[in-house]
Amino acid sequence: xxxxxxxxxxxxxxxxxxxxxxxxxxxxxxxxxxxxxxxxxxxxxxxxxxxxxxxxxxxxxxxxxxxxxxxxxxxxxxxxxxxxxxxxxxxxxxxxxxxxxxxxxxxxxxxxxxxxxxxxxxxxxxxxxxxxxxxxxxxxxxxxxxxxxxxxxxxxxxxxxxxxxxxxxxxxxxxxxxxxxxxxxxxxxxxxxxxxxxxxxxxxxxxxxxxxxxxxxxxxxxxxx
Amino acid sequence: xxxxxxxxxxxxxxxxxxxxxxxxxxxxxxxxxxxxxxxxxxxxxxxxxxxxxxxxxxxxxxxxxxxxxxxxxxxxxxxxxxxxxxxxxxxxxxxxxxxxxxxxxxxxxxxxx
Numbered sequence: 001x002x003x004x005x006x007x008x009x010x011x012x013x014x015x016x017x018x019x020x021x022x023x024x025x026x027x028x029x030x031x032x033x034x035x036x037x038x039x040x041x042x043x044x045x046x047x048x049x050x051x052x053x054x055x056x057x058x059x060x061x062x063x064x065x066x067x068x069x070x071x072x073x074x075x076x077x078x079x080x081x082x083x084x085x086x087x088x089x090x091x092x093x094x095x096x097x098x099x100x101x102x103x104x105x106x107x108x109x110x111x112x113x114x115x116x117x118x119x120x121x122x123x124x125x126x127x128x129x130x131x132x133x134x135x136x137x138x139x140x141x142x143x144x145x146x147x148x149x150x151x152x153x154x155x156x157x158x159x160x161x162x163x164x165x166x167x168x169x170x171x172x173x174x175x176x177x178x179x180x181x182x183x184x185x186x187x188x189x190x191x192x193x194x195x196x197x198x199x200x201x202x203x204x205x206x207x208x209x210x211x212x213x214x215x216x217x218x219x220x221x222x223x224x225x
Numbered sequence: 226x227x228x229x230x231x232x233x234x235x236x237x238x239x240x241x242x243x244x245x246x247x248x249x250x251x252x253x254x255x256x257x258x259x260x261x262x263x264x265x266x267x268x269x270x271x272x273x274x275x276x277x278x279x280x281x282x283x284x285x286x287x288x289x290x291x292x293x294x295x296x297x298x299x300x301x302x303x304x305x306x307x308x309x310x311x312x313x314x315x316x317x318x319x320x321x322x323x324x325x326x327x328x329x330x331x332x333x334x335x336x337x338x
Contacts, residue, residue, distance in 0.1 A: 010246045011334045016234050016256075098227050129263035130227035133330070155310050158294070159261050162324060191312055191321020194299065 020134055023102035027137025030109060031120070037223035038120045039216070040136055042160060043144035045126030048170040050078045051203035052144055053121060057085050059213035064118040064220055069108045071100040071125045078123065088112055099130035105137060119220045128157040139223055146170040148178050151185040154192065161189055166197040168212060173202040228265060232272035236282060239335050243281055248337030251282040255336070259329040260294040260307070294327030 015021065031038050043049045053068060060066060067088040070079040079091035090108040092100060100122065112120070122138065124131040143164045145153050148171060154161045161167070167189055169182070182200070189196055197215060201208035235254065243251045258264050266289050277283050294307035298314035299322055305315050312321050 007252070007336065007338045008246070008248075009334050009336050010242055010248075012238065012242050012332045013334075014238055015331045016231060016238065017330070019234060019237070097230065099230075101230070133227070133262065134230075152310070155312070157263075158307070159263055159328075162261065162328070187320050188312065191319070192324075193321075 017133060017135075020102045023106055024135035024137040027102055027105050027109060028139075029137075030106075030114070031137060031139070032223070034114045034117070035224040036114060036117050036120055037140070037220040038122060038136070038138045039140045039142055039219075040122050040124055040131070040138035041142050041144065042124045042128070042131045042164070043126060043146070044128055044149060047126070047144045047146040047149065048203050049123050049126065049144060050081060052168060052170060052201070053082060053123060054085065055201075055203050055206065055209045056121065056213060056216065057082070057087060059209055060119070060217065061085075061087075063217055065116055066119045066121065067112050067117050069100075069105065069112075069120060069122045071104075071123055073098070073125060088117075094125060098125055098127050099134050100124050100136060101134045102136055118224065119216065128153075128160050132160045132163045140165045140219055142166045142168060144168045144170050145185070147172060147174045147180045150179075151181045151188075154185070154188040158192060161192050161196075164193070164196060166199065166215070168199045168201055170201055170203055172200045172207065173205050227263075228268035229272050231264065232269050232276055235269070235332060236273070236276050236280065238332055239282060239285075240280060242335055243337050246337055249281065250338050251280075251285045251335055252338055253286040253288055253336035254282070255288045255290065255333045257290050257292060257329045257331050257333050259292045259327040261324065261327040262330045264330065266291075290333070292326050292329050295325040296322030297325055298322045 068082045070091045076091050079089050082089045090111045092104050141164045199212040239254045273287050297304050300319035301317040303314050303316040
């Protein structure tokens with residue numbers, strides 16, 4: 001045999017995000033020990049993540065003990081706004097990264113006093129692609145789709161519609177002014193994800209917030225059983 | 226942008242397996258990427274070329290096998306490929322279905338010497 005370098009193939013079959021998934025699982029265990037529900041809120045920039053947060057806080061303030069983890073590429077504008085509501089808020093600046101990941105969440109969870117909480121809402125970085133693949137340890141994935149963005153979003157970003165437990169359609173007060181076929185949108189979303197809950201809200205007027213808030217209370221209850 | 230974090234993971238996993246196999250050099254990394262994931266081949270390649278120099282993976286080929294999205298209709302059971310802007314079952318016109326493939330994102334194997 002000639003002394004030639006030996007080529008070989010090494011089978012791996014490992015999910016590329018397994019390292020993140022492992023830490024997400026640890027985060028999840030941390031939350032489950034104290035019976036906390038964590039919600040990962042995802043949307044495009046400007047769809048109304050912070051507005052929905054503020055409406056949700058307003059509705060649930062007397063029912064649940066809440067905290068918010070704010071993910072932003074830079075700045076503390078959103079966190080400052082939430083802090084005015086007198087609930088615990090942790091700001092994560094991703095420094096350019098387009099999504100939160102499980103190690104970032106682990107650090108944020110360390111900064112909260114978990115025994116005092118029922119519900120943590122994570123406002124992910126405004127983006128419909130990257131946050132989907134990075135699990136944080138959340139119990140629920142929620143997407144906000146706002147009416148002016150158009151009803152063809154599911155075609156363009158199928159990944160997020162497959163991954164979420166609920167879609168909140170925001171800015172329904174603008175339906176008379178922009179083209180958005182609610183029925184067609186619902187058909188597309190449920191066609192790909194039949195178990196998804198769909199809420200129609202306007203954070204501007206407050207319409208539809210109550211059923212959404214009730215659902216969150218119910219989901220949080222499941223985590224405390 | 227998230228391809229940077231992704232590519233760091235790819236490199237890390239591949240290098241650790243190459244080390245376990247006591248390889249001197251990594252010559253290829255075989256990836257499987259489903260169409261329904263948001264990953265762009267060119268970006269992964271771009272970051273790989275940036276991150277791999279100085280490691281045993283320098284100069285390795287990045288082979289990406291794209292897996293097209295396929296659905297099974299929930300009404301009639303027909304299996305069909307997902308087409309852009311048309312999620313209707315070609316047999317019964319029901320919209321959407323159960324995803325059979327297209328969400329893969331893993332390293333299948335590496336080639337080393």
